[in-house]
Amino acid sequence: MIISGRKPCFMGEISVPGDKSISHRSIIFGSLAEGETTIENFLMGEDCLSTINCFREMGVTISVQADSVRIQGVGMRGLKKPEKVLDAGNSGTTIRILSGILACQDFESEIDGDASLRKRPMSRVANPLNQMGADVRCTNVKYPPVKIFPSKDMKGISYHQPTASAQVKSCLLMAGMYSDEMVEVIQPEISRDHTEKMMLHFGIPVKVEEKTVSLCKVAPFYGKPIFVPGDISSAAFYMVAACIAEGSDVLIRNTGLNPTRTGIIDVLREMGGDITIENESVMNEELIGDIRIKGSALHGITIGGDIIPRIIDEIPIIALAATFAKGLTIIRDAEELKVKETDRIEAVCQELSKMGANIIPRDDGMLIEGTGKLIGAAVKTYGDHRMGMMLALAGEFAEGETYIDDVDCINVSNPVYFELLERLKH
Numbered sequence: 504m505i506i507s508g509r510k511p512c513f514m515g516e517i518s519v520p521g522d523k524s525i526s527h528r529s530i531i532f533g534s535l536a537e538g539e540t541t542i543e544n545f546l547m548g549e550d551c552l553s554t555i556n557c558f559r560e561m562g563v564t565i566s567v568q569a570d571s572v573r574i575q576g577v578g579m580r581g582l583k584k585p586e587k588v589l590d591a592g593n594s595g596t597t598i599r600i601l602s603g604i605l606a607c608q609d610f611e612s613e614i615d616g617d618a619s620l621r622k623r624p625m626s627r628v629a630n631p632l633n634q635m636g637a638d639v640r641c642t643n644v645k646y647p648p649v650k651i652f653p654s655k656d657m658k659g660i661s662y663h664q665p666t667a668s669a670q671v672k673s674c675l676l677m678a679g680m681y682s683d684e685m686v687e688v689i690q691p692e693i694s695r696d697h698t699e700k701m702m703l704h705f706g707i708p709v710k711v712e713e714k715t716v717s718l719c720k721v722a723p724f725y726g727k728p729i730f731v732p733g734d735i736s737s738a739a740f741y742m743v744a745a746c747i748a749e750g751s752d753v754l755i756r757n758t759g760l761n762p763t764r765t766g767i768i769d770v771l772r773e774m775g776g777d778i779t780i781e782n783e784s785v786m787n788e789e790l791i792g793d794i795r796i797k798g799s800a801l802h803g804i805t806i807g808g809d810i811i812p813r814i815i816d817e818i819p820i821i822a823l824a825a826t827f828a829k830g831l832t833i834i835r836d837a838e839e840l841k842v843k844e845t846d847r848i849e850a851v852c853q854e855l856s857k858m859g860a861n862i863i864p865r866d867d868g869m870l871i872e873g874t875g876k877l878i879g880a881a882v883k884t885y886g887d888h889r890m891g892m893m894l895a896l897a898g899e900f901a902e903g904e905t906y907i908d909d910v911d912c913i914n915v916s917n918p919v920y921f922e923l924l925e926r927l928k929h
Contacts, residue, residue, distance in 0.1 A: 506898030506905045508879055512798070513751040513927040519738045521546040521570065521731035522759045523916050524669070525789065527596045528701045529729045530554045531677070533574035534563040534582075535604070536705060540726035542572040544757075546734065549915045553592035557601060557614070560585040576726050579680065584610035588648065591616040593844065593886075593915055596670055598647060599628050600698075603674035605651045606637035607681035615648035619844055619886055625649050628674045631662050635678060635686070659684025659719065666839060667691050667812040669763075672716065673698040676709065680721045687717040694812045695763040700788040704729070732759035732791040737917045739767045739817045740892045741927065745796035746776045747827040747900065753796045753927055754781075760790040766813030768794070770821055774801040774828055803830035803873055811836045815843075819893040822851045825871035826860045827900070834868035845885035854882045854894060858901055879903035888915040895921070899928075 526546040531554065533540030545551065547570060555565050555572070562583035564575040582604075591598035591614055598614050602625070605612045615621070626645035633639055638652035657678055664671060672688045676698055679686030693714055702709040702718070705727055709718045738755045745751040760780065772778055777799045783792040801824060806814070814821065818837060825832035840847040852864040857880040861872040879901045884891040891913040898905030913920050 504895070504907045504910045506895060506907065508898055508901040508903060508905065510748070510900055511928040512748050513741070513745045513753050514929045515927050516754040516756060517741065517923045517926060518756045519733040519741070519758065519923065520548065520917055520919060522734040523548060523550060523736065524596065524695060524697045525701070525731045525759065526551040527554050527600070528697055529731060530558060530565070530572070530574065531600060531604070532701050532705050533576055533726060533729070534558045535579050536576035536724050536726045537578045538576055538726035540574045540576060540729065542574070542729045542731060543570070544731040545570050545572045546731065546916070548918060549592055550594035550597065553590065553594045554597045557589045557591065557597060560587065560589055574726070578723055582608055585612055589614040591620060593617050593619055595620065595623050598625065598649065599670040600673045600677060602628050602639060602649060602651065603632065603677035606632050606639055606654060606678055607657055609653050611652050613648055613650045621647050623647070624842055627668065627671050631660060631675055632678060635660050635682065637678070657682040659686055661687040661689070663689045664691060667694040668839070669694040669696070669698070676702070676716065676718060679718050680707070683720050685717055685719045687715060690714040690716070692809045692812045693763060695761065697761065700761070704787045727787070730786045732786065732789055733757050734916070735759050735764050735767065736816045738794060739820050740896055740920070741923065742767065742771060742778070742794065742796050743820050743824045744896055744899070744924070744927070746771055746799045746801060747824060749798045751796070751798040755794045757791055758794050760792050762790070763813055766810045767817040767821070769810065770804070770806060770814060771824065773804050774824065775799050776801060801828035803828050803832040803871070805833040805835070807833070807835035807868070815839055816889060819847055819851050819889045820896070822855060822862065822869060822871055823893050823897055826855060826862070826873055826877065827875055828873040830873060832871040832873070835865070837868045838866070844887040845890065847887070847890070850885050850887065850890055851893070854890070855897065857882055858897055858905070877901040879905040881906040882908070884909045884912055886912045888912045888917070892917065892920055
């Protein structure tokens with residue numbers, strides 16, 4: 504794809520596609536519930552479709568129309584042995600959370616993914632699951648594909664997570680739903696809590712006390728309607744676009760404002776971003792509202808510590824914001840970036856450097872000296888959707904033409920990314 508930079512102004516209103524994390528979980532809980540679950544504003548991205556397809560392979564009837572989904576739940580013990588290897592595609596959420604469910608079934612299963620997913624560590628869920636009595640085997644040392652064999656009984660566990668990870672936490676909580684003993688997950692920092700909120704929405708008695716989340720075997724639960732708020736991780740790209748484009752004024756409606764996800768708002772505000780929240784409400788335990796962003800004069804800051812789990816997916820676009828901010832931005836404590844869809848520390852620094860950014864990688868983050876300008880270049884996404892969206896936006900602000908090798912990867916989380924961007928450009 505070729506993007507000709509013209510430093511646009513962004514004006515108008517949009518609604519971004521449904522939250523990816525909540526969309527995944529709506530399928531998972533709707534499938535394990537008894538009776539019907541209806542989902543509105545579901546994200547029809549490739550990752551979430553992978554989750555749908557996995558549950559269809561296990562006998563769950565799921566119908567899709569536009570952005571609405573209808574699930575005929577089979578209950579916690581109603582899943583059937585899949586006839587083939589389950590395909591998680593590019594989705595770490597799918598393979599990790601489903602592993603916790605599959606470990607508790609009375610049938611053998613195998614789950615795999617694409618080349619990128621095969622580079623993402625699964626031992627971080629396999630090890631604690633096996634401590635609980637599961638039989639989960641990574642066939643490629645610690646990477647997918649993963650074979651899961653039936654286990655007789657799932658024992659309780661008090662697991663101290665070495666790294667904050669919502670996927671690992673959610674995996675163990677899903678296994679805990681089948682255990683007669685208490686399963687307790689202690690987080691080093693609070694990661695996104697959509698699983699806990701979805702459990703509460705379905706009446707599952709999960710207990711949350713600061714950084715500790717716990718539950719044990721739960722009774723059958725029943726289908727519920729779900730509205731998926733707009734994905735703030737997708738909204739982040741339009742937020743940064745509006746912040747760094749002088750004269751911009753953008754309103755993003757019905758966006759998820761879960762406190763474990765709003766680190767992007769906190770960071771941009773600390774950098775000087777003009778951001779306000781309007782029309783707040785709560786739906787299926789999730790806070791939603793409208794986000795208004797105006798063109799702002801950003802400045803560099805230091806980002807690290809307990810905010811990192813709240814912005815881990817937004818760091819690539821924060822790095823772009825930092826290249827247009829005055830002064831130095833330091834990002835630290837973000838080692839988790841190395842095991843995302845690609846090594847995002849290396850990828851962000853390498854590709855933005857090609858465009859003239861003054862950015863230096865570190866073991867746990869990066870240093871960015873704002874230059875206020877970029878130059879068009881040939882850049883790579885590494886098949887990473889967030890790299891693709893960031894580089895496409897960088898191209899809009901660069902002088903000359905930017906050549907991006909692969910933008911199809913963006914469909915993983917935001918199939919209408921370019922359509923919404925064009926709608927706002929003035």
